[in-house]
Every structure is written in C-alpha cells, then in structure tokens.
Amino acid sequence: MSAATSEPLQTQMATVRDRMAGFGAGIASGATKLLVGHPFDTVKIRCQVEGGHGRFRGPVDCLVSTVRNEGPRALYKGASIPLIGWAAMDAVQLGSLSNYRLLLQGGDKARQLTHMQHALAGLGAGWTVALVASPVEIIKMRLQMQYASSGPERRYRGPIDVGRSLMRTYGPLGLWHGLPATLTQRSFFFFLWGSYDVYSQWLRGLRMPYSGAPPSEKLVNFVAGGMAANTFWTFCYPVDVVKNRYMTQPDPSPIPFRRMFAHVLRTEGPKGFFRGFVPSFIRSFPTNASAIFVWESTMRVLRGDTRH
Template sequence: MDAPEPSTVSAETDPMSIRALKDISFGSIAGMSSKVFEHPFDLTKVRLQSQVLDATARFDGPIDCLVQTWKKEGLRGLYRGLPAPIVGAMAENASLFWTYTEFQNAIRCTPIELVKCKMQVQMLMAPGLSGSPFHKLPGPISVLTSVIRTTGFRGLWLGQTATLIRETGGGAAWFASKEASAVSGAAAGIAYNVALFPADTVKSTIQTEAELRPRAPGKPGPTFLGTFRAMYAAQGIKGLYAGCGITVARAIPSSALIFLIYDGLSKRYGSQ
C-alpha cells in the first residue's frame, strides 16, 4: 500500500497542533488574569476557613478580614502567596480548555495549593513563629523546600483527597453550567464553588494546620474524614461553608473574565 502523500499528513496534523497551542496559550492568559483579580478574595477565604477549629475567631467575616489584612499588611499582604497559583493557573486553565474533559483533574498540582495556603496564613501564626518582620517571611520556594525537609515529598500532597473531590465535582459543574446557561461565566463560577465547597474548606484546614495548630511530634497527621468531622462538630454546616460567600462573589466576575478573555482571544486569533 502506498504511503500517504506528505502534503495530506501535514494538512491533517498541523492545524491540530496549532489549535492545541492556541488553546494552551489562550487558557493560560485567561487563567493568569483571573488569578490576579481574585487573589485577595481567595486569601480571605482561606483565612476564614483556617479559623473554623479555633476557639476564638480572628475575623468576624470577609469584610473584617480584608480590612484587617489591608491595615496590618497592606497591598502586599492581600497578594501574599500569589506566585504559586499564577503558575498553577497557567497549567490548569490551559488543560481545561485544551482537553475540555476531567483529564485536568489528574494534573491539578496539589503542591501549588499547599504552598499558596501556607503562605496565606503566615501572618496568622503565633508570635515567634511567623517570621516577622513581614518582608522576612519565607517565599514559595522556601515553603516548598521546608515541607520536603520536614515531611518528605509525600508531604507535598497533603490534602490531595479533598482537592480531588473539589476539582472533580466542581469542574463538572463548571463546564455543565457554561454549556447550559446564557450567562455562562457567572453561572459556571457559582456552580463550581458551591458544588463541593466543604471539600475546599477541609483542604485549606488540613494544609494550614502545621502553621496554626501544630501537632506534637509523632502524632498522626490530619485526614480528610477526621478533619471533616472535627469541623462539623465545631461549627456544623456553617463551618464547612466558611468563606463561601466571598468565594461565590469573586467567582462570578472571575469566571466570567476567564471565558471573556478566552473566547475573545479565540475569536480574534483562533481562525486558521
């Protein structure tokens, strides 16, 4: 049998490669833009989630958390931990729009979430542990190496179960809403965050426990079910949805921004 003509093979494969490259590029740009917009709200969410098991809450709510962070840490404080999710957003959104399937959940990098959450609660640590003054707090690379040094590479996947539950269910709801709704971006953002928000709360609590509630040496680390039960016992459904309000509020414009940028770039540069 004769081999296919070179021109035929090229015509079939090159457009696919170009399309994949554009999907990755457009998704990365859209993801990074949304992360810059939403990070102060994400930081607020994590800090509210991290106080559910505390005897006394540090913040009265999202507004109080934002105000206190601004007064005590300034603009830099509101963007504490941003580099890690920026990198994660590039990979996550590129894979989301490239595959358009749940394959993205397999490459969602939990170490990025771990580093981000640990950095976001650094200023909440007990005096003497926070590394004050502010500018001397460890950055993402230092946090990453510290986790590896303390718990080994396995420690980078702390909270993996909660992350996979959140991403699998949330991702399905995100794209289902995008396809079914006229106001796709906003609806998708709400569906994604509300669907399995308690899993995200448990994740943040597990990933920040070492900073805020250190365990005695040799004591077993936190588990998904154990942390879930403890949080439910402490504050019930309210505790499991701590920070959900501000998350939904930022998800509406953030998700809409992702789709607006991606669709806009696709229409402008996507045609062959």
C-alpha cells in the same frame, strides 16, 4: 455515485493547532484570575482556615483587618506562586478540557456534544489539573495564612521555603501532600463545565432589548462563565473548606483528610462548611467570567476563528 457519497463532507477534523490552542489560551486565563481574584481568595482562605473561633468576625472584618494590620499588599500574599501556578493550572485545565472535548467528538470539531459530555470533559480536566494544582495551592495557602511578616512568628521566608519544609516532612512527594483532597475538590468541575454549556445555550436563545438580536458570543462567554462559576462553588464549597483546612494544618498533619469532614462538623456544626462563602461567591463571578471570556476570545484568535 450515490447522493450520500456525492455530498461534501461536513466534518472539520481537529488539527495540531486546535489541540494546542487551549493550552496557550489557558495561560491568559490564569493571569486574568490572579489579577482579578487573588485579594478575594486571600480573604476566603483566611476565613475558611480560621473558622468560627478565629481572629475575624467575618469576611469584611477579615478584609479590613488585613489591610489595616498588614497593608494592601497583604491581599496579594502568596501571589508569586499563582502568577506562575494559575497560568500553568489554567493551561493544563483548559488545554486538557479542549482535548477531552475533541476526544468525545471523535476529532470532529463540528460535532455537537451533549451537556453530559461537556460535564465529563470538565471532570477529566479537573482530575488532570489536580496534579498541577495540589503543589501550587498548598504553597499559596500556607503563605496566605502567615500573618507575621518578620520575627519568630514568621514560619516561611517564601514559596521555596514552604516547598522545602513540605519535602522535609513528607518526603520527595511532599509538594503533593493533599493530592486526594485536591482530586476530590476538582471533581466538581463536572458541574462547572456542564452548567457552562447549559447557560451558554440558554443565553444564545435570548434576544437583546431594543435590537432583538441574540447576544454576542463574547457576552455569552462572560455571563455563562460567571454563572457556571457560581454554580460550581454552590456545590463545591463544603469540600473546598475541608480541603483547605486539611492542607494548612501544622506538619505533620494531625487529622487525615477523610476525617476532616467529621472534625469540622463536630467542632463548628454545619455552618463551619460555609466559612468565607460570601467572598468566594462574590469573587467567583467576576474572576471566572473574566477568565473564561479571555480564554474563549484567545481560543478564537489562536484557531483563526473570526466569526465572532
């Protein structure tokens, strides 16, 4: 027997448990995002959609005005849908991400992927989760943009009413009105998960002050997750503004998604693409750092990995 065939196999073939772990851990990640990030998200959406000619002078004014006029609970408007939706979205996104990685690894968990392969897995996960994200986000945003809590100015009674309205206007697939916009925005997950791998490798090569030891894997997950989220929003934000403007238009949508870029540029100039950027950028680090930390930690538990 040759030396090559006598050596023990170094592959670690993926099991059903490995393939399902990402979906379960994604539910925990989605719940974390809701708790930490929804108030920031409400401010971001309102600033984006109101634009430069709206009722707010900026994100701080939006926050103060919302709390003063509608109460602190208004920061969680539309949260009932993300409570279910973000859990479902992260289950699909992170579960599919894990499986796209395994696909690129050929089923061998021990095989190291390149930065580009991690980015491509992120792109695939982004396109996959867009099918779930599109209805969740259009319902959430339309509720967030409803300022009146009662009276004739209150257009929607709740998330089910939003869904019914969309289907009356656009037909049975009305909940997926804006899917092309969501697919375009989620394509930027290429940068999210590609940069996450870059930052993770860089952080693992550092040494902690005083101890000289490398940072723990949990600290790497948290910091790399926050940095990757900031990278994602830096590239993605103009597209996110256009997507959200398009999906919150009065029905039927007067401006097609492909023309909304030109509309924003013509009416507000280049700065229109960055309305609400500050709360979004601030929100992205703690929200996604916490969510990715929870996801990676839960993944280790579900896979029975006790090394970290």
